Amino acid sequence: MKIAAITDIGSCRQENQDNYCAQQLAGGTAWGIVCDGMGGVNGGRIAARIATDTMQQYFARHMKALQPGMEKTFIMRGFDITNRAVYEKSTSDPEMQGMGTTGVCAYASRGMAHVVHAGDSRAYLFHAGGLRQITRDHSMVQQLVDSGQITREQAAVHPQKNLITRALGVSANIVPEYNRCEIEEGDILLLCTDGLTNMVADDDIAQVLREVPFFDATSILVDRALQAGGQDNITVLLMGVEATEVNNG
Template identity: 50%
Template sequence: MKLAGKTDVGRIRRENQDDFRAGALPGGAAWGLVCDGMGGARGGREASRGACDIIERCFQEHYNRCLPGMEKVFLEDVLSNANHYVFQKSSQEETLAGMGTTAVCALVRSGRVHLCHAGDSRAYLYHAGHLVQLTHDHSYVQELVDCGTITPQEAEHHPQKNIITRALGVDYRVCPDYTSVVILPEDILLLCSDGLTNFVPVAQMEQIFARYSFYDVPDKLIEAANAGGGQDNITALLLGAEPLEVKHG
């Protein structure tokens, strides 16, 4: 696997409440994570950074317990641990009350992508020139789309698009969604925050993937999001089904 990621504050926000982590694992496997914090300037930063710290530690210390077939349980436990940490910290510090963070976490091994997520940070698979969304947003607007109240096109500019219905740290328990798909050589997994997807259409992202090299794509995606308004923090993390190389910028 090869990894490339970048995060950017955007053009409007003063602070970056996004965070991401990634790393290689034994046997040619890899993991990646994108978090988008919420709950005020300090709360958002603390939530995303704290969740990333806990999840990274879980992979470092407990991945050896994740036997074949246990990926769903492992990822759910990882996000549950992060949820507990953020919720406890929010409960104990008045200035952090109400903080939380989205999370989309991936484990790639043995030709499969295993995903667990809460919130509207997304995962896409780039295959044969097309991006396919693998996650389903946990948001109020997505619920309106699901029940047919509004169209996907109307959802793109809905004034309540920022209302999240599931996240880490807002309750003592969390119910993340899990999915798994095949990943083939030359495929690329994209994990990203909504600061990218809200300002760069999928068709434009596909053009960037097709035009630029693997390690240049995160920079170009962020440039496109800033050119499209840059009204939020932006994070793009790639995991490529290739021999191992790592870049974290």
């Protein structure tokens, strides 16, 4: 796997409350997480940092014990531990009360991507020139779309589109959502915060991934979001599948 990532404060925010972490592992595997914090003066920034740090520690400590076929259990357990870490900070520090963070985490191995998320930070699969959203936003507006009350087009401009229904650290227990998809040589996994997807349409993201070299694409995507207004922090993480991993896998 090859990895490229970038985060930017955007044009309208006082601080960057996004965070990310990604690592290449032995045997052509990799993992990454993107978080968009919320709450308090510094609460969102700290919640996102705790989440990325906790997930990094979890992979470092437990990765060697991961057995094939147990990926879902493994990544869901990591999210549960991460949620508890953020929640414990939120409830033990009065200044951090009510903080939380979105989270989207992907583990890529043996021709499969395992994705777990809470909130509206997204995972996409770029395959054969097309872009497909893997995750489903945990948001009030997505619920309205799912129930047929509004269209996807109306959702994009809805005044309450940033109200999320799930997040890490808001309660002691979390019900994250798990998805998986096949990946092959040339595919790219995109993890990102809504600072990208609220500003840049999926078709435009796909065009960048088709036309721009892998390691340049992150900064180009951020530039597109800034040109569109940059109303939020922007984080883009790309994980590209290379030929040798598929052959060896």
